Amino acid sequence: MKFTRKIRLDFLTLALLSSMASAENTLRILTWHGYADPDWVAAFEQKYHSKVELTYISSDDELWEKINRKQANTYDVFAVNTAELQRYIDHNLVTPIKQNQIPNTKNQLPRFRKTEQILGLNRNGHLYAIPFTYSEMGLIYDKKQFKTPPTSMDNLWQTQYRGKIVLYDGSNHNFSLTALTLHANNPFKLSTNEMKQTVDKLLQLRPQNPIFYTTPEQGTQAFINNKAALMFANYGQQQIKLLQNAGADIGYIIPQEGVLAWLNCWAISNTSKNRKLAENWINYTLEKTVSHSLSQRHGLSNTLIGGNLKDSDKILWLEPSENFALRSQYWDRIRAGKARQDAQRQLTK
Template identity: 45%
Template sequence: MTLPLRILMPLLFWALGLAHAVAAEPSGKVLRVLAWPGYADPEVLQGFSQRTGARVELTVVGSDEAMRQRLLSGRGRDFDVFALNTAELQQYIDQGIARPIELQRVPNTRRQRPRFRELSAIPGLIRRVDGLTQVYGVPYTYSEMGLIYDRRQLSAPPDSLQVLWDPRWRGKVLAYAGGTHNFSLAALALGWQQPFELGERQWAPAVDKLVALRRNVLGFYSLPEESVQLFMRHKVALMYANYGLQQLHLLKAAGVDVGYVIPREGALAWLDCWAISSSTGDPELAHAWINFMLEEPASSLLVSRQGLANTVSDSVASAPQVPLRWLEPVESEERREHYWARIHSGDSPSRVLQR
C-alpha cells in the first residue's frame, strides 16, 4: 500500500525525508527512528529524550516506496525502530530486517483497547517460529476506509457500500484511484469473505463491479487534499474515504458539514505498527521508545493534530461492532493494477480481461 500523504505534515521539510534531531543531555545514547510525518512531533521527541537521556534522530518518509528504499538499501542497519503498516511488515520479517519484540518490555500495551491486544486476530503481527509465538509489531495508529457523506444532501447516514453504485448519486460520488484497494473494495461489496485473495473465477465479477463504479462516480482521487478540493468544488454527496479519518478531519477543518460511517459490510483498514530493526545496537532503548509512544502526548496528538485514531482510546468515528479487514498482501498487485488501468481508462469488462 502507498499512502504518500496519509497525515498532515506539521513541518514541510519532513516531507522531503530529512532527518530531525532533538538535543538531549549527553549520555552517548542515540535512537534512530524511521516514521511517517506527524507520528512523532517535536514535543514527543523532547519528552523521550528527557526521560531516557538519549538523542533521537528522526527520519520521515512520505511513501511506502521511500520506506522500502531506506530499509532495504541498508538492510535496516541505519535505524533502530520504524513505523509501517502490517502488510508492509511482512517483507521485513521475511528478510530478517525486523526482530521479535519482547512485550514484557512494553508494559503500556496494557493501555491499548482490547482489539489491539489480541495480536493473533490481526494478520501480520505474529509468526510461529520453532513452536514459539513471536511478535513483530506493536499497533500504534490506524484508519478505516469508511464512507464520508454530505449531511445536506443525505437525510440519513448511508449504511452500505452499495450506495457508491446507487444511480441516484451518479456524478456525485468520489472514489479512490488505486487498483489494489479497489479490487478489495469490490470484493467486500460483492460479499466475499476474503478481499485480498481473488480466485480465478472472481476476477470477472470484480471487474464488472468496478466498471459499474467508474460509470457512477464523478471521478477518482489519489491524495487526501485532492479529495477535499474535489468534494468542495463539485458539491459531492458521497466519498469512499481511502484515507479515512484524515479526510474527515480535513473536510471538517474546511467547514464542510460531513458525516462518517463504517458500512455494514465492514471496512478495509490500515494499521501502522512500531517494529524494531534486527540490527539495532540498543534493543532496550528501542523497546522504551515503543512503550513511550503509547503514552501521552504521542497518542493524543495523533487524534488532535492528525485526525487519526490511536490504539489506546476509542475513536468517535469507529464502529466497534463492524468488522475491520486489516490490509494484507494481495494475490497479485501487478494484475490488479493492470486491470484497474484498463477500467479507469474506460474499457469495457470484456476488454479489461483480455490478456
Template identity: 35%
Template sequence: MTKAPSVNRREFALGSAAALAGLVAAPAIARAASKELRILTWEGYAEPDWVNPFKEATGADVSIVYTGSVDEMFAKMQGSKGADFDVVAFDTSSFKRYIDGSLIQPIDMGKVANAGNIIPEFKSVDAITRDSKQYGVPFAWGSLPLVYDATAFPQAPDSWSVMWDPQYAQQMIALDDANNSIVLAALLLGFPEPYNLSDDQFEQVKQKLIEQKKLLLTYYAGFDEGVKLFADNKLKLMFSMGEPQVAALKAKGVNAALSIPKEKAIGWLDCWVISAGAQNVDLANQWINACLDKKVGNLLSTKKSYGNTTDAEANKSIGMTYGDRLAWLLTPENFEKRVAVWNEVKAS
C-alpha cells in the first residue's frame, strides 16, 4: 500500500466503513450459463443510477463486491489471479504491482466509444500505460489540498511554503503519513519526480520536514481528528486529507476553504481496469463505456462529491477545476525507506 489516506477519502466522502455487498448472485453453475459482469470496486462507483441502465442495455446480470482498502482489493485479485472479477477500480499508485503481477490486461480503447468524452487533463496519464498499451480508464479523482481559514487569509495562500512560515507556528497541523508528507516536501523543494527521490533528495526532504515539525501544533492521523483539531483550536492551516474536510469544517462553523498551491498538490485518480481473468471482455468494455457517459460523470460529482473525468461543468459546479494542477499518485521508489525517513522526522 503506497498511501494511507486511500480508504479515508471514501469513508469520509460516503460516510461508510469497509463493506462487502452486492447484488444477489446465482449459484456458480447458473452463472456460467448467463451473461454476468463481476465488479470489484469502492462504494459510490457502481450506483443503481448507472448500473440499472447498463443491465437493461446489455441484458447482463451484475454482481458487485465493495472493498475497504487498496490492500484488500489487491489480495482479492491476487488470490484468484484475477479470475474472480471482470472489472476493477483502483488509483494510479497501484498500476505497477497489478501489471507486474499480470493481474490486469490492456484495454482496446477502440471499443470504448465514450472515451471521447474524457476531458483533456485526463486523456494522457503516464501511470496507466506501459509499452504503449493502456491499462486503465480514468473515472474519479480528488486531491490532498491546502486547507485554510479564509477569515485569516482573505486571499488564498498560493504556496505550500506558508506551512513553513514561523508566523503561523502552532497554528497548523499536517498529516501523519509517510508517503504523502515526503511527496509534499518534495513538491515544495521543486523536485521533478516526487515519487522517485535520490538519496540526496531524501536528505533534503527530511530536513525540510524536520524544519516544519517545529512549527506544527501536531500531526493528525484521521479525517475526523483533523477536523476536530482544526475547529477546536481555531487553527489557520492544514495539509488536508481531501476536499470533504472543507465541508466538515464549515459544518462546525469554520470559514474554511482550500487552495491548490503553485507547486501542485497530491492527487488521486481512480481508473477502471479489466481483470486478466475477465470472463467476458466485451461486456467489461461495455461497462467502462457506460461509466464514461457524461450523465454518469455528472452524478458522480453532484451526488457523490467526487471529481469526474467526463463532465467539466459538473466538476465546476462543485469547485473541482484543478485536475491539471495535481501530482497524481505513483508507486514510490522505496516505500519502506519513506517510512523510515518519516519516523526519523517524527523522532527529531
C-alpha cells in the first residue's frame, strides 16, 4: 500500500512539474489577423521549444477589454498602435522594453530604430513597445482620369470629381485629414476655432456625393463599381494590393501636406509570465523572412524596407484626439447631411 501510494505521489508530482514546465514555456499572444501566421508560429515553437497560444482581436475596443479585464491578465505579448498604447501605460498594463534585448531592431529602418522620435512609444525615459507594421493613409487615384498625379488631399474637394470620390466612414481620421489640408497646428488636437473650420470644410464634402466604405474589400468594390477617381486609403498598402489584384489601373501618392499613419507595435503585458519568450517573439517577427512575408501575403508594410515612404515624406503617426466622442457626434451629423448652420450651432453648445 505504501509503495502504491508512493507511486501515485511520484506520478502526481511529475504531472505537476510537467504542467508547470509547460506553462513556463507557453507564450500567449493577443494580436490581429495576419500578424502571426501558422507557419511563423510553428517555426517559432520549434526554434524555442515552446507552445504558442494565439488569440485574435478585430478592434481596438476588443483589445482593451481583453487586456484590461478584472481577472488576472492571461496574455504575455500583444499588438497595439501608438495612439492606443498611451492608455495601457496610464493603467500600468504594459512593462518597459529594453531595445538591446531585441537585437533584430538593428535591421529596422532608421525611422523605426529611433524610437525616441516616435510620439507615444516612450514615457519617462522608458520604451514601451517595438514597431512592427504600419500603414500610411495616402490617396489612391485612377490613372485614366488624371493626366498628372494629384499632389494633395484637397483634390477630394474639387467639383470635377463629384460622385467619384470614395471616403472611409470614420469620424476621427476624416477630421484629422481635413485638418491637415487646413494646416492645423496639430490635426489630432484641434482648438475650438480649428474645429469649427474643420467642420465647415467637411460639410463642403456633402455636395461631392462621396461613396463611403469601412473595410478594405468594400473600398475596392466601391472604387471599381463607381469608376471612382479618388479614394482616401485608410488601409494604405492593403488597398493598393486589393485594387491591383482586381486589375485597377491606379496610382498612389503621399499628399504634400503630410499623411496620417498608424503604427502597430508589440508590447509586453505587465503580468507576463514569460518575458524572455515574449522578447524572443518580438525579435523573431523582425527577422527578414517573417517581415517580408508580412508584406507579400497581407500587403502590410514592414519596418525593414522602405515601401512607398521616402525620408522626405511627412508622416504623422496617429495620436489620441482631443475629443473622440465629440468628433463622432459631429461626423454623424455631417454624414447625415445636416445643414451647415445646424452643425455649426451644435459646436457652440
